[in-house]
Amino acid sequence: MRNICVCQEFLTGDHKAQIRETAEPLGFAPWFFTPEQFGEAKACLQDCEVLYAHDPELLRAAPASLKWYCCAYAGVDPYCQEPSLFANPGCLLTNSNCYGVTIAEHVVMVLLMLLRRMPEYGEVVRNREWVNQLPIRSIRGGGFTILGTGDIGVNVAERLRGMGAARITGLSRSGRERAGFDEVLPISRLDEVLPRARNLIMALPGTAETRHILNRERIALLPRGAYVVNVGRGSAIEQEPLAEALNAGRLGGAALDVMEPEPLPEGHPLWTARNIILTPHVSGNMTLGYTCDRNVELFCEDLRNYAAGRPLKGLVDRSLGY
DSSP: OEEEEEEOSSOOHHHHHHHHHHHGGGTEEEEEEOGGGHHHHHHHHTTEEEEEEOOHHHHHTOOTTOOEEEESSSOOHHHHHOGGGOSSTTOEEEOOOOOHHHHHHHHHHHHHHHHTTHHHHHHHHHTTOOOOOOOOOOSTTOEEEEEOOSHHHHHHHHHHHHTTOSEEEEEESSOOOOTTOSEEEEGGGHHHHGGGOSEEEEOOOOOTTTTTSBOHHHHHHSOTTOEEEEOSOGGGBOHHHHHHHHHTTSSOEEEESOOSSSSOOTTOGGGGOTTEEEOSSOTTSTTSHHHHHHHHHHHHHHHHHHHHTOOOTTBOOTTTTO
């Protein structure tokens, strides 16, 4: 039997049974550990061909005989930025594109809160006031710009369309057409798009090209009253000028689930910025049962592909970072 080291904290008994039922007929033996069992997992890993985990330090301990690392998370920037984590330079890297549903629902939640002025109404209530005539906007009939047209972007577009969005523009590295978008443009046209992006949703991976892609100059290109939602990587936004634009009333509001660094240090300007919704990186973690189920399903699907010598569905191009 060929060994698989599985080190996850979210697996149920049913998940383990599903992995065994997939692996054993293919000639693989899965061994299960939790992150608290790092030492035991590290020892087991020395005789394993496959690692299914989300721990850079465990990967660093893997031998050169490891052939495939399946990362249970979508964000694989640490593995792309530090090639020395892989003792085997040819080790396959996959990620789990199972977060589209939960992150898209988070986007809809915070977007509606911004459109319906909830940060401001929250302040009204805290001050024991009774103001109820702030003009609001709707998803219905609105235009939305989504940076990133992968699994998350597509799921967001699908839900916005279902709620009556009039136009959805996507931007990606390639500019290739994607279902659910009225148009997809190459990211090189971002400066052209931003002046009409009243609702900007960012779902980008963490790469050298996306770092501070929304910088001071581009924040200034956004129309007055624009909303910004970021569920990709905190490094994509230059945060100080964003806080300045919010406090000056030039932007209508922002919702950030990702920041740089995490957690935000005490005294950081984002903590007290006007009309901001901050969440501690919760939109895409393992707290939704569906996400956990889908994560295991995708691993099992790619295990069948791996055993058959077929291309892996979640394969990451480490040179691109996604």
